[in-house]
Amino acid sequence: MWVGRRLRRVEDPSLLRGEGRFVADVARGCGAIRFVRSPFARGRILSIEAPEEATVITADDLAEIPPVKPMLHRDDFIPVEQPILAKEQVTYAGQPIAAVIAPTFEEAEDLAEMVFVDIEPLDPVVDLDHALDETAPLVHPHVPANTVIDASLTTPGFDAAFHGAAYHVEIDVRSRRENATPLEARGSHAAFDPRENRVTLTASTQGPHMLRTALADLLGIPESELRVIAPDVGGAFGQKYSLAMEDVVTVWAARRFRRDVAWIEDRRENFASFHSRDQRYIVTGAFDESGKLRAMRADVRCNVGAYSCYPVTCGVEPLMAMAELPGPYDFRNYAVRSRAVASNACPIAPYRGVSRPVITLTLERLMDKAAARMGIDPVEIRRRNLVREFPYTSVTGLVYDQGSYVESLDRSVQLVDLERFRADQRAAWEQGRYIGIGFSTFSERTGYGTSAFAARKMDITLGYETIDLAMDPSGSVEVRVGASPHGQGLRTSLSQLVADELGIDPKDVRIVHGDTDRTPYGWGTFASRSMVVSGGATKLGATELRRRLADIASETLEAAVDDLQFHEGKVLVRGTDVGVPIRDLARLAYHRSDKLPPGEEPGLRVKATYDPAGTFSNACHVALVEVDLETGAVAVQRFVVVEDAGVLVNPMIADGQVHGGVAQGIASALYEELVYDSDGNLLTTSLMDYLPPTIAEVPLIEIDHLVSESDATITGAKGLGEGGTIGAPAAILNAITNALSPLGIEVNETPATPERIQKLIRQAQGAL
Amino acid sequence: MKTPVKLRVNGQAHEIFVEPRKTLADALRDDCGLTGTHLGCEHGVCGACTVLLDGDPVRACLMFAIQCQDMEIRTVEGLADGEELHPMQRAFWEKHGLQCGFCTPGFLMLAVGALERKPDMDEEELKEMLSSNLCRCTGYQNILAAVRAAQAEMQ
Structure with missing residues (x-):
């Protein structure tokens, strides 16, 4: 068996040798594009003046390109159009206004500095609460109350259940703006081929086919005139799925000037590329005497910035929050209002976990607060409310497959030795030290296909994945996938699946991705989906190829198909040493088709598509922290993850995803925050102001895996790419609140910076 | 000019x-x-x-x-000796010290340079040294494990 092995990654040797091929490596020596960006959050463009020798592109040059208009077909949605380059007005600081093209990146930067854009500034609205204020300016004149989505849902009988409850616990949770901050910023290189009248766009993207469709639609060209390649991509975390306006200009310029051009984003620009989080959840849980949650009322507000991202739209955060807020808890009465609020801030796009880090933070803070109020242990209140029977249909109609919600909680209690910690904590408090423990139990919806995306009512229904699989005459296998991994090691783990199915070595399996000329149309890699969906398609394809090989072998070996066994590169007749090498069967399939069984097609190529409804992973995170009362600084001393993502195809890669996810969750909880001033200027534009954690801030992450057997996925694998980021902020804020419980302090805002904690401590001490 | x-x-x-x-x-x-x-x-x-x-x-x-x-x-590009990877490269491969691989060349050079200067760094010193670079994918766990493994081999 290859599945389940910690196989070294086939991706690594070239990356380790410095032989990776990232977009900036491709872009050496071509024409350089530099964007002139708005220095104001809101204003009217009066004029644009450029030096005479400069090649400058403005909105006037792009008159034939329609604006980007991401759509949701819902009555509670107001679409907003985004021009590729700002036209007449600017709507957020950093918005591209013009593009300068020059022979080198240095010259392009120099010329861009010399482009003078005269803007009459207008009062912006940047802050979430301000945008909802009646007196706030309107970001888009056709959007009343700056509310682009105003969705709501109330279950029948909600009022009676809610008002009849014994306890009402309210929580007001705020997450500040974040940036996904891939170490490689965005960028693209467009090569024009005059012979074919075709552009090859090498772009740092998570979804090359989606990008090809978007660009072809906007430029009004057939998709055959465009090839999109995702080379090595230096991290993405969601930010590189949404369409960059800059990519549109890059392809347009390559066609217009019939030459190769590139745009390589710098770090400062990346800070205003796409943002995320920036949400507020006001939630009241109604509990009965026994601590059982009977009803929940929620008001969700998401500051989605100036425009809507393509293709998933600005609805992705509030609508996910509405559907998934019930989390892993069983209750039947729910009333929610969820809004997407426009502002003159940078547009929002999905970032690892999307709304779920804030959903989980809210729910888990609610559970701890309710437990404290009712005098129940935080672990116990969760045990009383977690879903236990599967399949479980949530109050919003989501179906949870087999999971281990209670088991993962119990296991984590064991791993941290909770009783002992409580004793240590009492002793520490007596010595004036503030240590705390926080739990976070959550579900992670992963690997969902067409049916789940159709419910979103986007213009484009994402979901399925297709693979083309072929064994060549030498017996080696090539699988071409529509997924587009960028660090997840999918080439390695898919080859493990194929190897098991065909009884061959993973070395004999080559996975091809990230090239629209070589791979079947697919949706790319995001939403913890590739192992489930692309993996499922790969397994189906490999099973079909195995069937074909078995048919041929059956004839060659004169044995029944059911008696055949695929092992170490051979097809054997079970219980005998009679067999045939698979590569002989491959050669026969191509070169001796006269010997093939009747009806068998020559060659060995199959196509397979997998389109699952989706599956839920689950986990329990526990954080142990110490808070310095003097400075307000929080140190995470221990972090435990009990995770259930079903079958782990490559546990080494799975653990790596958890490590990286938790590090980003710790970042959300404690460090990373994009700060705007009241004029809408982004103040955090370098890695000295915006603080991704270093090794000094990330503790050892202890991982334990449980394996639920789920029939919702044909490989048994559930997704786990986002779980770390989803669970960690809640665990850490619960731990800080627990540490500071002698002072009666609640921490409900991320990031919990020393400044915020210190302020809460001072308030509490003043009140004492 | x-x-x-x-x-x-x-x-x-x-x-x-x-x-x-x-x-x-x-x-x-x-x-x-x-x-x-x-x-x-x-x-x-x-x-x-x-x-x-x-x-x-x-x-x-x-x-x-x-x-x-x-x-x-x-x-x-100068770390490997032809086909033979440098012990630091091999350790990053074996310990899964990289995901997207973008920060990797910087970490490799940092760790090789630091360990050539001071081969016997203890865990705290290694962490202090590694805290000069950023990785967005790995959470640093396996980078540290890789550097420790390579350290043993380089000595």
Whole structure:
């Protein structure tokens, strides 16, 4: 068996040798594009003046390109159009206004500095609460109350259940703006081929086919005139799925000037590329005497910035929050209002976990607060409310497959030795030290296909994945996938699946991705989906190829198909040493088709598509922290993850995803925050102001895996790419609140910076 | 105004002709064709562009190429001996110390340079050293494990 092995990654040797091929490596020596960006959050463009020798592109040059208009077909949605380059007005600081093209990146930067854009500034609205204020300016004149989505849902009988409850616990949770901050910023290189009248766009993207469709639609060209390649991509975390306006200009310029051009984003620009989080959840849980949650009322507000991202739209955060807020808890009465609020801030796009880090933070803070109020242990209140029977249909109609919600909680209690910690904590408090423990139990919806995306009512229904699989005459296998991994090691783990199915070595399996000329149309890699969906398609394809090989072998070996066994590169007749090498069967399939069984097609190529409804992973995170009362600084001393993502195809890669996810969750909880001033200027534009954690801030992450057997996925694998980021902020804020419980302090805002904690401590001490 | 500069990179001489404002990182990438040195921030924080200059790990984005005249520069391309990976590269592979691989050349050069200077660093010193670079994918767990494994082999 290859599945389940910690196989070294086939991706690594070239990356380790410095032989990776990232977009900036491709872009050496071509024409350089530099964007002139708005220095104001809101204003009217009066004029644009450029030096005479400069090649400058403005909105006037792009008159034939329609604006980007991401759509949701819902009555509670107001679409907003985004021009590729700002036209007449600017709507957020950093918005591209013009593009300068020059022979080198240095010259392009120099010329861009010399482009003078005269803007009459207008009062912006940047802050979430301000945008909802009646007196706030309107970001888009056709959007009343700056509310682009105003969705709501109330279950029948909600009022009676809610008002009849014994306890009402309210929580007001705020997450500040974040940036996904891939170490490689965005960028693209467009090569024009005059012979074919075709552009090859090498772009740092998570979804090359989606990008090809978007660009072809906007430029009004057939998709055959465009090839999109995702080379090595230096991290993405969601930010590189949404369409960059800059990519549109890059392809347009390559066609217009019939030459190769590139745009390589710098770090400062990346800070205003796409943002995320920036949400507020006001939630009241109604509990009965026994601590059982009977009803929940929620008001969700998401500051989605100036425009809507393509293709998933600005609805992705509030609508996910509405559907998934019930989390892993069983209750039947729910009333929610969820809004997407426009502002003159940078547009929002999905970032690892999307709304779920804030959903989980809210729910888990609610559970701890309710437990404290009712005098129940935080672990116990969760045990009383977690879903236990599967399949479980949530109050919003989501179906949870087999999971281990209670088991993962119990296991984590064991791993941290909770009783002992409580004793240590009492002793520490007596010595004036503030240590705390926080739990976070959550579900992670992963690997969902067409049916789940159709419910979103986007213009484009994402979901399925297709693979083309072929064994060549030498017996080696090539699988071409529509997924587009960028660090997840999918080439390695898919080859493990194929190897098991065909009884061959993973070395004999080559996975091809990230090239629209070589791979079947697919949706790319995001939403913890590739192992489930692309993996499922790969397994189906490999099973079909195995069937074909078995048919041929059956004839060659004169044995029944059911008696055949695929092992170490051979097809054997079970219980005998009679067999045939698979590569002989491959050669026969191509070169001796006269010997093939009747009806068998020559060659060995199959196509397979997998389109699952989706599956839920689950986990329990526990954080142990110490808070310095003097400075307000929080140190995470221990972090435990009990995770259930079903079958782990490559546990080494799975653990790596958890490590990286938790590090980003710790970042959300404690460090990373994009700060705007009241004029809408982004103040955090370098890695000295915006603080991704270093090794000094990330503790050892202890991982334990449980394996639920789920029939919702044909490989048994559930997704786990986002779980770390989803669970960690809640665990850490619960731990800080627990540490500071002698002072009666609640921490409900991320990031919990020393400044915020210190302020809460001072308030509490003043009140004492 | 372009100036001739002589760089010695991985034991090889490169005579290049660059503007004085050109950084070492850009010169390595554009003029020497060595694109393994990556640019993550261009303001000296992320460390993806770390190279060794006369044995010291430096940010190649904070040096000008003309400052490096006649100095000995080592980049990620010079780590392996032909087919044979450097123990640090092998350890990163075995311990899964990389995911997207963008920060990896910087971490490799940082760790190799630091351990060549001080082979017996303890865990705290290793962490202190590694805290100079940023990785967004791995959460650093396996980077530390890899550096420890390579340290044992390099001694």
